[in-house]
Amino acid sequence: MDETATLGSSHTEMTEMLLPNDTNNLGRALGGTVLHWMDICGAIAGMRFANRQVVTASMDHVDFIAPIEMGEVAIIEGYVFNTGRTSVDVKVDVRAENPRTDETRRTTTSYFTFVALDEEGRPTPVPDLECPSEDERVLREDAMEGREEQLRQVVDRYDL
Numbered sequence: 001m002d003e004t005a006t007l008g009s010s011h012t013e014m015t016e017m018l019l020p021n022d023t024n025n026l027g028r029a030l031g032g033t034v035l036h037w038m039d040i041c042g043a044i045a046g047m048r049f050a051n052r053q054v055v056t057a058s059m060d061h062v063d064f065i066a067p068i069e070m071g072e073v074a075i076i077e078g079y080v081f082n083t084g085r086t087s088v089d090v091k092v093d094v095r096a097e098n099p100r101t102d103e104t105r106r107t108t109t110s111y112f113t114f115v116a117l118d119e120e121g122r123p124t125p126v127p128d129l130e131c132p133s134e135d136e137r138v139l140r141e142d143a144m145e146g147r148e149e150q151l152r153q154v155v156d157r158y159d160l
Contacts, residue, residue, distance in 0.1 A: 005127040010049035010080040029068035042090040045078040046114035054114035081143035086123035091143040
């Protein structure tokens with residue numbers, strides 16, 4: 001295993017067309033379908049970074065900001081922005097694109113933690129994160145700040 005890996009090496013982008021089987025009775029994406037896509041994208045980003053199998057350990061709070069309409073394209077994008085000893089934190093964003101107009105809008109964002117596994121299925125160390133470019137440093141900083149802000153908002157909602 002390499003001792004370091006870059007944020008860029010983990011970058012993953014997937015696209016999915018929203019078809020009838022993945023919609024609710026309003027013709028919009030089922031939340032579970034969007035979460036499924038996000039989990040897959042995050043896992044791929046984690047595997048690319050760690051060069052190992054990863055499993056989902058946690059997913060932070062999720063707000064569905066805007067719907068994805070039937071026939072639109074969902075763009076799911078993820079990258080590793082932080083690491084622990086055996087874990088990677090991945091930011092996953094979802095945008096909806098109207099393929100007829102090329103208009104896009106943000107629909108969902110969340111932060112996942114994945115644990116890397118060795119060949120026996122036990123947690124194993126991951127590389128340290130490097131951000132050699134300014135773009136990677138900005139993405140990492142934005143993800144760190146976004147996660148902190150999201151966690152603050154969750155605490156505020158439940159702080160009695």
